[in-house]
Amino acid sequence: MLFWVIAAVLTLGASLAVLLPLTRQAEGEADNSHDLEVYRDQLGEVDKDAARGLIAPSDADLARAEIARRIIKFDAEDAPRSKGGSQLASRLVGVVAVLAIPVLSWSVYTVIGSPDVPSQPLSARLSQKPADTSIDELIARAEAHLVANPSDGRGWDVLAPVYLRMGRADDAITAYRNAIRIEGTTAAREAGLGEAIAGSSGGIVTADARMAFEASLxxxxxxxxxRYFLALALAQEGKLAEAAIVWRQLSDSLPPDSPWRPVTEQAVAQAEGRTAPANEMAGGPGPNQGDIDAAASMSAGDRTAMIEGMVATLDEKLRQNPRDPEGWLRLVRSYQVLGKTDLAQDALGRAYAALGRDSEDGRKLTELAGSLGLKVTE
Incomplete structure (x- = not known):
């Protein structure tokens, strides 16, 4: 009922705002007709006074001339308004339109509208039971609570892994850091922070992520x-054999129902070359088990030559297809690990040219360069 009262008041106000000017125009025209009658009465009074000798004939002529001048001026100003019944017709059309629009709109709304549906403000939705709300509304409720209570470490601790599962890595970093700052450090929080930092860097285990994982251990x-992500860091540095050993040890130590067991076994299979292409996370096509066995029997120089050949292959692929952010990250890291800082610096410059320094991928390159000690110049 309140809705209809408010709607009626607003409609009445809008209609009066349009109708009043039309009313004033009609009153103005009535006033103009009255002025003309006054001028005519003044002429009659002058004639009567002259006939009775109350005014001199010359003064009577001057008075008649002045009144006649005013009548002529009035007729000239009023002429544009008197074009048949056009002004009256325009006013009638305006009045009909003003009255018809509210009637039509209200009629349509009663058919297709829903005036009886109660409003649903955000505060009311957030106060619903969790089972009756969506995940987005639950997160919005938690975020609203943390805005009002930023020192609630438990709230940050609960929200951080949710952000991580949703792919909101930057928000997860903030939540984990707040939880650690307020509630204190734990292995789970440090590991979650490291995973969030790696996720924000496109899966690259940066120096900050490595520090968080080491703190967790x-x-x-x-x-x-x-343990998994620190082994991944070894793989990304080109140390596949070492990464495979760590992953194998981790896999053997995990219970059969651990969620990390299938992930770790897959990583072991990739590192040992039992799946194709095995080493995308470490830098392109990697060595299979036969390559690893052969490398074990190689001299140090031959082993280095094999690794350099793999890096050179990745470099050539990036020259042909430069729109590969992960490839550039691997190439820059590989050259630096090999001790070829000049080539790492050159690859960084080419990566900036291909991806843009100010892009998201460019910022990841800058973070990697900083962790490797490379120069980031304009």
Missing amino acids: KLEPANPKA
Whole structure:
């Protein structure tokens, strides 16, 4: 009922705002007709006064001339308004339109509208039971709570892994850091922070991510997430054999129902060359098990030559297809690991040219360059 009262008041106000000017125009025209009658009465009064000798004939002529001049001027100003019944017709059309629009709109709304549906403000939706709300509304409720209570470490601790599962890595980093700052450090929080930092860097285990994983292992040496990602860091540095050993040890130590077991076994299979192409996360086509066995029997020089050949292959692929952010990250890291800082610096410059320094991929390159000690110049 309140809705209809408000709607009626607003409609009445809008209609009066349009109708009043039309009313004033009609009153103005009535006033103009009255002025003309006054001028005519004044002429009659002058004639009567002259006939009775109350005014001199010359003064009577001057008065008649002045009144006649005013009548002529009035007729000239009023002429544009008197074009048949056009002004009256225009006013009638305006009045009909003003009255018809509210009637028509209200009629349509009663057919297709829903005036009886109650409003649903955000505060009311957030106060619903969790089972009756969507995940987005639950997150919005938690975020609203943390805006009002930023020192609620438990809230940040709960929201951080949710952000991580949703792919909101930057938000997860903020949440984990707030939880650590307020609630204190734990192995799970440090490992989650490291995973969020790696996710924000496109899967690259940066120096900051490595520090978080190492902090997690200090608190819990058997933490599977930290062990997995530190092995991934070895693989990304080109140390596939070492990464495979760490992953194998992790896989053997995990219970059969651990969620990390299938992921780790897949990583072992990739590192050992049992799946094709095995080493995308470490830098393009990697060595299979036969390559690893052959490398074990090689001299140090031959082993280095094999690795350099793999890096050169990746470099050539990036020259042909420069729109490969992960490839550039691997190439820059590989050259630096090999001790070829000049080539790493050159690859960084080419990567900036291909991807853009200010892009998201460019920022990841800058972060990697900083962790490797490379110069980032304009």
